[in-house]
Amino acid sequence: xxxxxxxxxxxxxxxxxxxxxxxxxxxxxxxxxxxLAAYMAKRMPKIGGTYLQAESEISAINMVQGAAAAGVRxxxxxxxxxxxxxxxxxxxxxxxxxxxxxxxxxxxxxxxGGIQPSQSDYxxxxxxxxxxxxxxxxxxxxxxxxxxxxxxxxxxxxxxxRMPAMILADxxxxxxxxxxxxxxxxxxxxxxxxxxxxxHENKRxxxxxxxxYLQANELEAKIKERFERYKIIEDNETMCDEYxxxxxEYVVVAYGASSRIARAAVRExxxxxxxxxxIRPITLWPFxxxxxxxxxxxxxxxxCVEMSMGQMVDDVRLAIECSRPVSFFGxxxxxxxxxxxxxxxxxxxxxxAK
Amino acid sequence: xxxxxxxxxxxxxxxxxxxxLNLAADAKKTGQPVTLVDxxxxxxxxxxxxxxxxxxxxxxxxxxxxSAGTTLDSPSxxxxxxxxxxxxxxxxxxxxxxxxxxxVLGRFSKLFESQPEYSMLFVINKYRHLIxxxxxAAQLLAEVEAASKLRATxxxxxxxxxxxxxAEDILASVDYALGVAEKTGLxxxxxxxxxxxADELNGKxxxxxxxxxxxxxxxxx
Numbered sequence: 001x002x003x004x005x006x007x008x009x010x011x012x013x014x015x016x017x018x019x020x021x022x023x024x025x026x027x028x029x030x031x032x033x034x035x036l037a038a039y040m041a042k043r044m045p046k047i048g049g050t051y052l053q054a055e056s057e058i059s060a061i062n063m064v065q066g067a068a069a070a071g072v073r074x075x076x077x078x079x080x081x082x083x084x085x086x087x088x089x090x091x092x093x094x095x096x097x098x099x100x101x102x103x104x105x106x107x108x109x110x111x112x113g114g115i116q117p118s119q120s121d122y123x124x125x126x127x128x129x130x131x132x133x134x135x136x137x138x139x140x141x142x143x144x145x146x147x148x149x150x151x152x153x154x155x156x157x158x159x160x161x162r163m164p165a166m167i168l169a170d171x172x173x174x175x176x177x178x179x180x181x182x183x184x185x186x187x188x189x190x191x192x193x194x195x196x197x198x199x200h201e202n203k204r205x206x207x208x209x210x211x212x213y214l215q216a217n218e219l220e221a222k223i224k225e226r227f228e229r230y231k232i233i234e235d236n237e238t239m240c241d242e243y244x245x246x247x248x249e250y251v252v253v254a255y256g257a258s259s260r261i262a263r264a265a266v267r268e269x270x271x272x273x274x275x276x277x278x279i280r281p282i283t284l285w286p287f288x289x290x291x292x293x294x295x296x297x298x299x300x301x302x303x304c305v306e307m308s309m310g311q312m313v314d315d316v317r318l319a320i321e322c323s324r325p326v327s328f329f330g331x332x333x334x335x336x337x338x339x340x341x342x343x344x345x346x347x348x349x350x351x352x353a354k
Numbered sequence: 355x356x357x358x359x360x361x362x363x364x365x366x367x368x369x370x371x372x373x374x375l376n377l378a379a380d381a382k383k384t385g386q387p388v389t390l391v392d393x394x395x396x397x398x399x400x401x402x403x404x405x406x407x408x409x410x411x412x413x414x415x416x417x418x419x420x421s422a423g424t425t426l427d428s429p430s431x432x433x434x435x436x437x438x439x440x441x442x443x444x445x446x447x448x449x450x451x452x453x454x455x456x457x458v459l460g461r462f463s464k465l466f467e468s469q470p471e472y473s474m475l476f477v478i479n480k481y482r483h484l485i486x487x488x489x490x491a492a493q494l495l496a497e498v499e500a501a502s503k504l505r506a507t508x509x510x511x512x513x514x515x516x517x518x519x520x521a522e523d524i525l526a527s528v529d530y531a532l533g534v535a536e537k538t539g540l541x542x543x544x545x546x547x548x549x550x551x552a553d554e555l556n557g558k559x560x561x562x563x564x565x566x567x568x569x570x571x572x573x574x575x
Binding site: 004005006007008011015031032035039042115171175176177178179260261263264336338339 | 399479515
């Protein structure tokens with residue numbers, strides 16, 4: 001067993017990526033993600049890797065695209081406004097079937113917004129991380145340990161399905177410190193990438209990495225093929241965690257830092273005799289529809305807790321086909337909900353403290 | 355450990371702020387006025403300025419960068435800073451992490467040196483990845499000293515694993531702290547432990563400094 005060390009979320013993401021065999025990092029600093037880039041700047045030169053601070057987020061994502069096209073495990077990281085800039089490159093990578101990891105340590109938006117934690121990029125990450133018919137894998141860790149654990153998994157899953165993956169964190173997770181055990185280095189599963197443009201040495205036809213199609217029917221066929229793959233992912237790669245859900249009548253759905261707050265509130269509600277439970281999506285795309293639908297059998301009502309204006313609420317409603325009321329509680333703009341506020345909402349749903 | 359002017363510096367995330375808050379609260383018990391200066395102009399998260407209410411409740415004067423309490427990410431100080439060198443009682447400076455955070459001290463190095471006494475405490479934590487080897491901690495100290503144009507006067511072993519800290523973790527950190535002391539030539543002035551573990555560690559650790567855990571996450575209260 002590896003020893004426990006104390007890490008910030010941002011550092012854990014960086015070190016876990018190195019442990020997962022990612023030696024190419026391209027980025028541009030932005031609060032509250034900067035420690036990730038700073039960590040890479042310190043560590044990469046010592047281990048023969050590349051840390052490159054690009055002149056902008058757009059350059060950084062295009063460097064990732066180039067590295068990915070050459071079959072190299074590469075990543076970038078940013079925070080909300082920077083991710084908006086990267087969406088063009090993300091779409092191009094989806095269109096060219098390129099795997100890479102993009103990290104978003106969310107802050108308040110829209111626009112420059114603020115530098116405090118937020119989850120208001122849920123729609124962007126899960127619905128439209130770029131233009132076109134596309135999805136990317138979206139993972140939402142809720143602890144520093146899970147941030148570390150999901151990095152390698154995100155890289156591997158991205159490679160397996162040839163598509164970009166995103167870790168959707170927030171300023172709270174990025175900045176906070178928790179003990180973590182890092183898995184040691186050899187999980188950098190070397191994926192065979194016969195499609196990579198990495199030099200044919202006159203031994204094979206040259207590979208083309210491209211997202212431009214001159215014939216509409218070719219493009220449609222390509223997209224349909226990709227959507228077949230998305231279906232397989234929805235069936236096989238969904239992840240979610242449940243807490244006190246066995247007999248839960250009041251189901252809180254929350255992810256990331258909000259789920260830590262919701263968990264504390266659910267625990268307190270149980271102490272007060274309310275049958276509360278928590279479903280915590282770990283993958284936001286694919287969304288754990290089946291798990292949430294299953295919870296509706298016992299549930300009387302659902303409550304989404306988010307650091308946004310309630311961007312996940314409709315996904316929960318769709319998952320349960322609107323069979324139960326779904327309400328929302330949260331704060332936005334950089335304010336973190338308090339466990340006591342969430343408890344009050346659960347009590348309201350259940351008709352008061354028992 | 356505590357001088358009229360006390361600078362608290364070290365690696366980011368090693369627990370400087372929690373240590374500085376405790377030091378300020380304990381200094382107040384002497385009956386003298388105490389001022390805490392939040393000098394962290396690098397990272398707007400988890401800083402002593404966020405604990406204004408705790409400090410003021412304890413009768414401690416707080417001086418923060420003018421942008422503190424807002425989300426402005428601006429490396430600038432308040433002119434009020436200069437008043438602290440003429441103040442009565444104790445002044446504690448909570449400095450930002452690493453050499454980047456310490457570079458703000460460079461601006462004041464001559465003022466510090468003109469004072470009759472000051473201490474500069476370098477806080478270490480065995481469980482922080484980038485300073486987990488004594489030579490890495492010593493290297494960081496050299497960078498902090500170069501940036502601040504000041505010399506550290508002692509070490510504080512603040513090794514912990516947040517809420518998961520047990521007495522064994524702290525006991526196991528003493529050798530590390532002595533290793534850093536040997537590499538840096540600094541005296542190990544204290545080893546901190548949460549007050550909940552103090553009884554268990556009493557008599558087993560030299561210069562044990564029991565602290566309240568003031569800096570914590572919302573869901574761990």
